[in-house]
Amino acid sequence: MILSLLWSVMISFTVSAQHAIERGVLNFDNNRIFATKGITVGVSGKLALCSHAEKGHIILDVQGGVAPYTYRWNTLQTTKDRTDLYSGTYTVVITDAVGTVHTERIVVQPPYPLILNPVEKADASCSSGNDGSAKISVKVGRGEPYRVTWSNGLTDTWEATNLEPGSYSVTVADKFNCDITTTFEIKAASEGMQVSEAIQDLGCSGLSNGSINLSVKGGQAPYTYQWSNGSTSKDLINITEGDYSVIIKDQTGCSFQASYAVKAATQMGLKETVQPESCAGAGNGSIQVSVQGGTAPYMYKWNNGQSTSKLGDVNAGDYSLIVTDAFGCTVEKKFTVGTDSALELEVLDQTKAACAGSSAGSIHLAIKGASGKYSTKWSDDPSAGLNRENLSAGTYHLSVSDESGCNVTKTFTIAEAQALQARIETVLDVDCAIGAITGVAWVSIKGGVQPYQISWSSGEEATREINFHSSGSLKVNVTDALGCTSQTEVRVDFPSQINKAGRLDFDYRKLEISSEPEVQVDEEIIFESVISDDFIGWEWSFGDGNASKEKDPIHIFQTSGMFEVTLTAYDIYGCSSIEKNIIQVNTPLEFIAIPNAFTPNGDGLNDTFIPKLRAVSTFSMDIFNTWGEKMYSVSGLESKGWDGVYQGQVSPPGNYLYQITYTSRDGQLFTRTGGVTLIR
Template sequence: MKWVVLLIFSSAYYNSVFSQYAFNIPAKESSRMYSYGEIWVEVSGKLALCSHSEKGSIILTVGGGKAPYTFKWNTNETTQNRSNLNAGTYTVWITDADGRVHQEKIIIQPPFPLLLNPVEKKDASCGSGMDGYAKISVKIGRNDYEKDSPPYKVTWSNGLKDVWEADNLAPGTYTVLVEDKYNCSVSVSFEIKSGSEGIAATETIEQPSCQSGSTGKISLNVSGGQPPFTYKWNTGATSKDLNGLVPGTYQVQIQDSKGCSLQKSFSISAPSSIEVGTQLLQPSCQGNSDGRIEIIPAGGKAPYSYLWNTGHTQSKLQNLTSGTYSVKITDATGCSVEKQVILQNQSALELKVVETRPASCAGGSDGGISLELKGAKGTYTVKWSDGNSTQLQRKDLKSGTYTIEVIDESGCKVSTTVQLQDATSLQARIETALDVDCASGKVTGKAWVSIQGGKEPYAISWNPGDKNAREINFDKSGILKVAVKDASGCTLETEARVEFPVVSNQGARLDFQYRKLSISNDPEVLIQEEVLFESEISPEFIAWEWEFGDGKKSVEKDPVHIFEKPGSYEVTLKGYDIFGCSSIERNTIQVSIPTELVVIPNAFTPNGDGLNDSFIPVLKGVSSFTLEVFNTWGEKIFITTSLESKGWDGTYRGQLSPPGNYLYRLTYITPDGTAQSKSGGITLIR
């Protein structure tokens, strides 16, 4: 058989310039790149076929020149990249935006056979032996015919790579994969047989217990080969099983009657002792439950189990107070160890009040507080609520409440609150009153000092005013001050603003009016009607009271009242000023029983003289009504339902109605709730 080797050529030209370049066949499909002056091309893709059923592909990476580029293939395709290609030569002309043309020839290699020679092999002597041998070789392949080709890649199923021969093979089936420079591959499988069935042995091992270090056991179960078997241990023993073993490595050679043998090694491990490490976080302060214990075991055999004296079964305990904690740790072999942990507070602060010294006088600053601190860790800081000291002893204090907080190095804190009292509190306040003669309007101001606490007798000094007087008079507005000194020398000053009126309310105006709240064409006040009393009261009056003459009263400024019976009532408004003086205003109101009255005129003269200028019925004791006016053709030309309406003025749609006769219809509700209706004629006279 004759094989043809194809070469790849590439050229580029611009107008009449032609260049030719030689290149080496790459080790991989996507590894060659060319530079052609101003336009360069990198060719990748699948440029060689492994079988006749495969298709190739060409991928072009273009640079240089001036984009965009156009492409023209010898197969009349105009795409940049090609796929689904058979073996052969493909030429592409690449033209940039300035008209430069680059020609590229790419060859898709045809399939090339990769054939292996028959496997040379030698079977293993025994089923348990590892003395088999195999050799692989290539009969014909692409790498042998193409210049500068890399070696074939060889991969064995047992893990060997890039070797053609393998020895020390155990019985079994093996596969070898051979690949050429284009990753085209062929594989071969073969079997290494054994001259006889191999020896197999499984073991059961019992490790020594934690109570005794010489109780290990190795028990063998042997199969395959040709019995009987002989055993040779590295300890010199020839029995199948071993007992009473101490920790160590034990090797045995098992041989059958045909001389085939198997070697195995076993390990007996001593149970390691359990070492217990701990990570502790001591509770910060006395009574706090922020301690933590974590057990960190080593040695033994995991997993471990835990049993605490608290009943918990995990390796870590949290939220612990101070105290003694014990735990039993047991490993997977049953070995156990106990551990005791003591937690102690980092600090146990105690702040005690040793002495309090109240101030000698109320408002004085000669009081004192002494404190004692115990159980602090390291240095500590003291904070007073007034922010004026960092010491445990204070003097020159005023009376009041003091909170002292102490924090030590561990962050624990303790606080206490001390109430520092005055020795005897001296209190004084100025009280005032005005004596008013309501008849004459004369006003006299009086002021006196009320004193509590301290020690009598008191020395009193007014400003302005007398000394050693409990009470003084004043006649103008201003500030009154008084100084009080008790028998102990404690002093107190207080002041008060007093207001002195210029005049009383003599001549102040007090008046009121009244009106009905319901809309009605009847001006009389009727029973069960709401009547609003509107007062006119001067600012001098600060309080007032109404008496309505029917036994009822009100303190509202503008009350609404309903009279339930007819009659004449005297309504009284009484006003009070800041001095307690009063003024009175009286008014009489007549309350009637509603009576029905309906009077309907038969003519009207809308001439603007103010007399009889509109048509409106006279209604009394009527709560609601509807008035309609019609012309002689029955057309409605006016309607009203308002008790305040002035009636029909003789117009219709803004135009004067002609004189003549018209019809009306009046519907109304009587005081007892009965609906009534009247109708008739009316004459319009102009």
């Protein structure tokens, strides 16, 4: 009975507790006790299929209730999680330890297409630009939310900007992690910049003479430059060693960036090999140098004037060298050339031959530092000693050897004095005004040694210039300070008199005979001279600004007036004679004479019809028959006139009409008409 009551109470409590649990609270003796919460389920896993080849899975996260739980799926499986699922609806009943039941309905979505619209893109303005853009959108899909991932790192944005030229991809995933990826390329709208450089490294150590010269092509000029050292110029000059970077932008904002290195110069140094001379004064010492560092080619400057890397054939002593490389950098060093032996040949005195052809040269020598006895050997006289006399001009070679074997050679040149040369020159000094003549002679001297002694055959002494007044021979003797002499002779001519006036005259006449005796404007006038044979030159002046050097010139006066014509003649001494005449030139009067008949029969007389004209500047003529038909027309002062032919046919004899128009020299226009008879 008690057991039955206890069971009844327990059942009653259990039911009451169950309701209390569902309400979330229990009361015992008025004390509030919190009950266990209801079952909650979190669902994850692959709940949508992206393709028919895929399988889904379900992962449950059960919370609340009283563990452990039991699971029963509508497909009769009893596991908590499910795998290898096709699309469809899956229901699971979850029961906890106290019998609480929770039912969860889960759908595995079937495959659904995710289709993107074509990428909307804008290319970059240039290959170095970053102003490209791309935009993506979903054409078919399950709906928001979508996740967007760009290959350049952008996420959750439908548009990517600031893109450089290149290949990109974008991936769009739906809320079930089904995704699709598309690729695209951002191109350059224009060619980018191409930059080439010419770098000049530092020329000399410690200097700041480096440079970077840029050559920019492509893009759109003008360009701007921003160097890492703050410069905004295209090129860098006078810069030091180091790295330099530059950003170049064109007009569109496209940029190019590069870095360049300017290297330091290698400091120059010299390494030498010195060869001492074998004997003092032998002159066979040498210094060979090699340059380390710097930039080839090198220039060498020795203090003795040599300009090669090897200083050769030098005596013992101190020498200095300056080496300059291609950039003008220099290094200087001093060297000492020693002597293996002290044998030395000293020149005490050397004189040249005093006069041309003489044998008065001499050589006086001394030997110093010889080891033991020495021997001498001259090329011209092996037995000669150190002192030579009476030497003619020439070259002499000497070799000296001592007992140590040291040998010294030297070459001597006995120069010949410049030959003393004298030459007599003459001129006649003429006074044309009084007819007086004076001969002048002087001596020109070359060579020898001043001062000179001068003696003339006419008796004058110590003077280079004399006068003479008759024809004959002149001699002069010149002696220089060394006693060398030169003598010369010349034949001189002295005239008895010079040209005098009275053998010069001229006349003039018209070149064409006319009825007018006076000289007219535009007439050819010939001037006929009478000039003595003593005159060798002449010149005419016509008084109108014109001149001539012809002997009998023809001249035309262009204007009227009185003109003084002058003839000047010159003799061999430069003296002149003058003859003048006054010529009256008149303006011709207008004249026209028109014949009344002509006979074109070929006998040379009156064969054409032409008027005689004078003092007219223009002329024209028309011939008509009695019916008014024009038979002939001509213009110009050189016309020969009408020969009675019309259109290649001989015109019949008879009367014809003429009209003549001419202009006088003063510009007046005249017209003459009349008749002429053609006679056959």
